[in-house]
Amino acid sequence: MTNAADKSEENAIRAKLAPIAGDRLAGLRIAGGTVTIVLETGGMDETARGALEAKVRGALASTGAQLRIAHMAERAGSAPAKGPRLIAVGSGKGGVGKSTLSANLAVALARKGRKVGLVDADIYGPSQPRLLKAEDLKPQAKDKQMIPVTTPYGVKLLSMGMLVEPDKAIAWRGPMAAGALTQLIEGDWGDIDDLVIDLPPGTGDVQLTMIQKFKPAGALIVSTPQDLALMDATRAVRFFEKAEVPVIGVVENMAGYVCPHCGEASDPFGSGGAEAEAKRLGYPFLGRIPLAIDIRTASDAGTPPAAGEGPIADAFAQLADALVEREALA
Numbered sequence: 421m422t423n424a425a426d427k428s429e430e431n432a433i434r435a436k437l438a439p440i441a442g443d444r445l446a447g448l449r450i451a452g453g454t455v456t457i458v459l460e461t462g463g464m465d466e467t468a469r470g471a472l473e474a475k476v477r478g479a480l481a482s483t484g485a486q487l488r489i490a491h492m493a494e495r496a497g498s499a500p501a502k503g504p505r506l507i508a509v510g511s512g513k514g515g516v517g518k519s520t521l522s523a524n525l526a527v528a529l530a531r532k533g534r535k536v537g538l539v540d541a542d543i544y545g546p547s548q549p550r551l552l553k554a555e556d557l558k559p560q561a562k563d564k565q566m567i568p569v570t571t572p573y574g575v576k577l578l579s580m581g582m583l584v585e586p587d588k589a590i591a592w593r594g595p596m597a598a599g600a601l602t603q604l605i606e607g608d609w610g611d612i613d614d615l616v617i618d619l620p621p622g623t624g625d626v627q628l629t630m631i632q633k634f635k636p637a638g639a640l641i642v643s644t645p646q647d648l649a650l651m652d653a654t655r656a657v658r659f660f661e662k663a664e665v666p667v668i669g670v671v672e673n674m675a676g677y678v679c680p681h682c683g684e685a686s687d688p689f690g691s692g693g694a695e696a697e698a699k700r701l702g703y704p705f706l707g708r709i710p711l712a713i714d715i716r717t718a719s720d721a722g723t724p725p726a727a728g729e730g731p732i733a734d735a736f737a738q739l740a741d742a743l744v745e746r747e748a749l750a
């Protein structure tokens with residue numbers, strides 16, 4: 421086929437697609453009998469994307485051409501309404517306190533006057549409803565869009581745990597979890613400044629889908645001081661770098677144990693490891709949260725320490741300051 425023939429075929433296809441795809445048709449290429457179409461589907465949910473693709477296929481069925489359809493999501497609308505900044509909280513592995521940190525960070529940000537939402541994307545153990553005393557709150561839906569619950573700490577919340585029983589969620593395959601996560605992030609968050617996302621631990625499909633689709637303004641990496649956790653944290657840093665999500669910095673959790681009886685501080689997992697690692701990787705070290713029995717008991721009781729007073733609340737407040745001050749994210 422000549423170029424002129426390609427051009428006229430391209431024009432014919434564009435004319436057919438104009439009433440269906442409008443400005444969502446982001447690219448069209450014809451080569452060797454294959455027509456490649458790029459659809460800009462940012463801000464659309466899974467069903468709407470599927471319906472658009474089906475219409476495009478239907479409109480071109482009579483051409484007999486082989487079709488390849490790709491979706492991309494660059495439109496600003498792919499972020500929640502009015503575009504709060506998305507802060508992803510990640511870790512290379514589970515159990516390092518990522519959920520505890522996300523909850524307390526969200527509360528600390530709210531105490532600074534920010535309007536904050538929190539997405540509990542941890543399919544393997546959605547714990548935010550418990551951490552933020554929201555277990556009895558059920559989200560409503562409006563036109564299939566979920567309306568977050570407002571926790572007693574002023575933080576709005578949507579959790580995977582509100583969509584499915586935790587023991588069932590664990591059997592979800594990647595695409596199902598990614599679809600559910602999209603539903604949470606695209607909830608009706610209203611006018612918020614920050615949307616903190618408590619990611620599932622690790623660097624797998626769900627995390628990848630989420631960051632490719634929503635391009636968070638930044639990622640916070642949580643690590644314990646142990647070598648193994650640090651290796652995993654390094655992997656998480658590399659993962660976000662590859663996805664071009666700016667790494668805001670590294671937070672060390674469970675750093676230094678304060679004995680509840682005598683007040684003596686010790687370092688069961690070593691000390692300063694995360695700070696050294698952050699430095700080595702060239703990212704800010706954002707602070708240290710001690711290993712304290714009070715954090716666990718308060719968290720289990722749904723009273724996040726960041727909502728109280730004292731050195732632990734101060735540590736979370738400092739972390740919130742670092743995020744508020746970070747101009748690049750504003």
Ligand SMILES: Nc1ncnc2c1ncn2[C@@H]1O[C@H](COP(=O)(O)OP(=O)(O)OP(=O)(O)O)[C@@H](O)[C@H]1O
Nearest residue numbers: 514515516517518519520545674710711712715716
């Ligand atoms: N600084 C801390 N001091 C004491 N206990 C802590 C601290 N941080 C977290 N914990 C406790 O450690 C346990 C694991 O924390 P959390 O659920 O936040 O980790 P996680 O990284 O989100 O885990 P997962 O990703 O596997 O769900 C919880 O019981 C929590 O209360």
